[in-house]
Amino acid sequence: MTIHNLYIFDRHGNLLFYHEWVRRKHTSMSKEEEAKLLYGMIFSLKSFVNRLSPTVSKEGFLSYKTSAYRLNFFETVSKLKLILNTDTETSQSEIRELLSGIYRDIYVEYAVKSPMVVPGEMITSNLFRTKLVQYVQSSHIYKAN
Numbered sequence: 108m109t110i111h112n113l114y115i116f117d118r119h120g121n122l123l124f125y126h127e128w129v130r131r132k133h134t135s136m137s138k139e140e141e142a143k144l145l146y147g148m149i150f151s152l153k154s155f156v157n158r159l160s161p162t163v164s165k166e167g168f169l170s171y172k173t174s175a176y177r178l179n180f181f182e183t184v185s186k187l188k189l190i191l192n193t194d195t196e197t198s199q200s201e202i203r204e205l206l207s208g209i210y211r212d213i214y215v216e217y218a219v220k221s222p223m224v225v226p227g228e229m230i231t232s233n234l235f236r237t238k239l240v241q242y243v244q245s246s247h248i249y250k251a252n
Contacts, residue, residue, distance in 0.1 A: 108193050108194055108196055108197035108201075108202075108248045108249060108250055109128075109129055109193060109194040109196075109250055110128045110129065110191065110192075110193050110243060110249065111127070111128060111129050111130050111176060111192040111193060111194075112125065112126065112127045112128065112130055112191075112192050113125070113126050113189065113190070113191050113192075113209075113239075113243075114142060114145060114188075114189070114190040115187065115188070115189050115190075115214070115230070116142070116146055116187070116188040116190070117186075117187060117188075117226075117227055118185065118186035118187065119227070120143075120146045120150070121227055121228075122138075122139065122142040122143075122146075122229065123187075123218075123227075123228075123229060123230050124218075124229065124230040124235070125138055125142065126236065126239065126240070128243070145190065146188075149168075149180060149188065149190065152168050152171070153167055153168045156168040168180055169199060169203070170199060170202070172195055173195075174195075175195075176192055176193065176194060176195065177192070177193050177194070177195050177202075178190060178191075178192055179191045179192070179193060179199070179202045179203070179206060181203060181206035181207065181210065183210055187210065187214070189206050189209060189210060189214075191205070191206055197248050201248050202248070205243070205246055205248060208242065208246075209239065209242065209243070212242060213235070213238050213239045213242050216238075217232065217234055217235040217238050217239075218230050218232070218235055221234075221235070
Protein backbone atom coordinates (compact mmCIF):
# COMPACT_ATOMS: atom_id res chain seq x y z
CA MET A 108 0.00 0.00 0.00
CA THR A 109 1.21 3.48 -0.79
CA ILE A 110 0.70 5.89 2.07
CA HIS A 111 0.46 9.49 0.97
CA ASN A 112 0.04 11.44 4.22
CA LEU A 113 -1.32 11.45 7.75
CA TYR A 114 -3.17 14.18 9.64
CA ILE A 115 -3.95 14.09 13.36
CA PHE A 116 -6.56 16.51 14.73
CA ASP A 117 -7.70 17.07 18.31
CA ARG A 118 -11.36 17.24 19.35
CA HIS A 119 -11.51 20.96 18.54
CA GLY A 120 -10.19 20.61 15.00
CA ASN A 121 -6.65 21.78 15.75
CA LEU A 122 -4.03 20.13 13.57
CA LEU A 123 -1.69 18.33 15.96
CA PHE A 124 0.50 16.51 13.47
CA TYR A 125 1.11 16.13 9.75
CA HIS A 126 3.51 13.85 7.89
CA GLU A 127 3.98 13.06 4.19
CA TRP A 128 5.36 9.87 2.74
CA VAL A 129 4.46 10.12 -0.95
CA ARG A 130 2.69 13.16 -2.31
CA ARG A 131 2.81 13.81 -6.00
CA LYS A 132 0.44 16.76 -6.16
CA HIS A 133 0.88 19.86 -4.03
CA THR A 134 -1.59 22.68 -3.60
CA SER A 135 -0.96 26.39 -3.54
CA MET A 136 -2.49 26.73 -0.06
CA SER A 137 -0.56 26.41 3.19
CA LYS A 138 -0.66 23.22 5.26
CA GLU A 139 -2.78 25.06 7.84
CA GLU A 140 -5.36 26.10 5.24
CA GLU A 141 -5.39 22.60 3.78
CA ALA A 142 -5.88 21.10 7.25
CA LYS A 143 -8.82 23.43 8.01
CA LEU A 144 -10.43 22.53 4.69
CA LEU A 145 -9.92 18.81 5.34
CA TYR A 146 -11.30 19.02 8.88
CA GLY A 147 -14.36 20.91 7.65
CA MET A 148 -14.97 18.30 4.97
CA ILE A 149 -14.65 15.44 7.50
CA PHE A 150 -17.00 17.23 9.91
CA SER A 151 -19.57 17.64 7.13
CA LEU A 152 -19.19 14.07 5.85
CA LYS A 153 -19.66 12.62 9.35
CA SER A 154 -22.81 14.67 9.83
CA PHE A 155 -24.12 13.75 6.38
CA VAL A 156 -23.46 10.02 6.85
CA ASN A 157 -25.05 9.97 10.31
CA ARG A 158 -28.19 11.73 9.09
CA LEU A 159 -28.69 9.58 6.01
CA SER A 160 -27.77 6.22 7.49
CA PRO A 161 -30.73 3.85 7.60
CA THR A 162 -29.35 2.20 10.74
CA VAL A 163 -27.73 3.39 13.94
CA SER A 164 -24.00 2.79 13.71
CA LYS A 165 -21.23 3.39 16.22
CA GLU A 166 -18.64 3.78 13.47
CA GLY A 167 -20.38 6.06 10.99
CA PHE A 168 -18.01 7.50 8.36
CA LEU A 169 -14.87 5.40 7.87
CA SER A 170 -13.51 6.28 4.44
CA TYR A 171 -14.19 7.39 0.93
CA LYS A 172 -12.55 6.14 -2.21
CA THR A 173 -11.83 7.79 -5.55
CA SER A 174 -10.13 6.32 -8.60
CA ALA A 175 -6.81 7.75 -7.36
CA TYR A 176 -6.78 7.43 -3.55
CA ARG A 177 -8.66 6.48 -0.41
CA LEU A 178 -9.16 8.82 2.55
CA ASN A 179 -9.31 6.73 5.74
CA PHE A 180 -10.81 8.14 8.92
CA PHE A 181 -10.30 6.90 12.47
CA GLU A 182 -11.78 8.61 15.53
CA THR A 183 -10.99 7.69 19.11
CA VAL A 184 -13.31 7.83 22.11
CA SER A 185 -11.64 11.11 23.10
CA LYS A 186 -12.50 12.54 19.63
CA LEU A 187 -8.91 12.51 18.35
CA LYS A 188 -9.11 12.17 14.59
CA LEU A 189 -6.54 10.40 12.41
CA ILE A 190 -6.82 10.78 8.64
CA LEU A 191 -4.63 8.63 6.43
CA ASN A 192 -4.58 9.07 2.67
CA THR A 193 -3.55 5.90 0.84
CA ASP A 194 -3.81 4.20 -2.52
CA THR A 195 -6.91 2.11 -3.16
CA GLU A 196 -5.31 -1.36 -2.96
CA THR A 197 -5.42 -2.28 0.73
CA SER A 198 -8.52 -3.49 2.54
CA GLN A 199 -10.37 -1.18 4.89
CA SER A 200 -9.87 -3.55 7.83
CA GLU A 201 -6.08 -3.57 7.40
CA ILE A 202 -5.98 0.22 7.27
CA ARG A 203 -8.19 0.51 10.37
CA GLU A 204 -5.83 -1.88 12.17
CA LEU A 205 -2.87 0.32 11.19
CA LEU A 206 -4.64 3.50 12.35
CA SER A 207 -5.63 1.87 15.62
CA GLY A 208 -2.00 0.85 16.15
CA ILE A 209 -0.76 4.36 15.37
CA TYR A 210 -3.08 5.71 18.03
CA ARG A 211 -2.39 3.02 20.64
CA ASP A 212 1.33 2.38 20.13
CA ILE A 213 2.60 5.74 18.90
CA TYR A 214 0.25 8.58 19.87
CA VAL A 215 -0.48 7.35 23.40
CA GLU A 216 3.12 6.29 24.10
CA TYR A 217 5.01 9.21 22.54
CA ALA A 218 2.56 12.12 22.71
CA VAL A 219 0.09 11.57 25.56
CA LYS A 220 2.71 10.22 27.95
CA SER A 221 5.40 12.71 26.93
CA PRO A 222 5.96 15.71 29.19
CA MET A 223 7.35 17.57 26.15
CA VAL A 224 4.05 17.46 24.22
CA VAL A 225 1.55 20.16 25.17
CA PRO A 226 -2.10 19.10 24.65
CA GLY A 227 -3.76 21.08 21.87
CA GLU A 228 -0.47 22.18 20.29
CA MET A 229 1.41 20.81 17.28
CA ILE A 230 3.48 17.72 18.03
CA THR A 231 7.03 18.71 17.11
CA SER A 232 8.80 15.82 18.82
CA ASN A 233 11.39 14.16 16.58
CA LEU A 234 10.99 10.98 18.64
CA PHE A 235 7.26 10.90 17.87
CA ARG A 236 7.89 11.41 14.14
CA THR A 237 10.66 8.79 14.06
CA LYS A 238 8.60 6.18 15.92
CA LEU A 239 5.59 6.86 13.68
CA VAL A 240 7.61 6.45 10.49
CA GLN A 241 9.23 3.26 11.82
CA TYR A 242 5.84 1.87 12.86
CA VAL A 243 4.21 2.56 9.50
CA GLN A 244 7.16 1.31 7.46
CA SER A 245 7.35 -1.91 9.49
CA SER A 246 3.68 -2.65 8.78
CA HIS A 247 3.10 -5.60 6.43
CA ILE A 248 0.87 -3.40 4.28
CA TYR A 249 3.45 -0.63 3.72
CA LYS A 250 4.97 -0.46 0.27
CA ALA A 251 7.96 1.81 -0.36
CA ASN A 252 7.89 3.84 -3.56
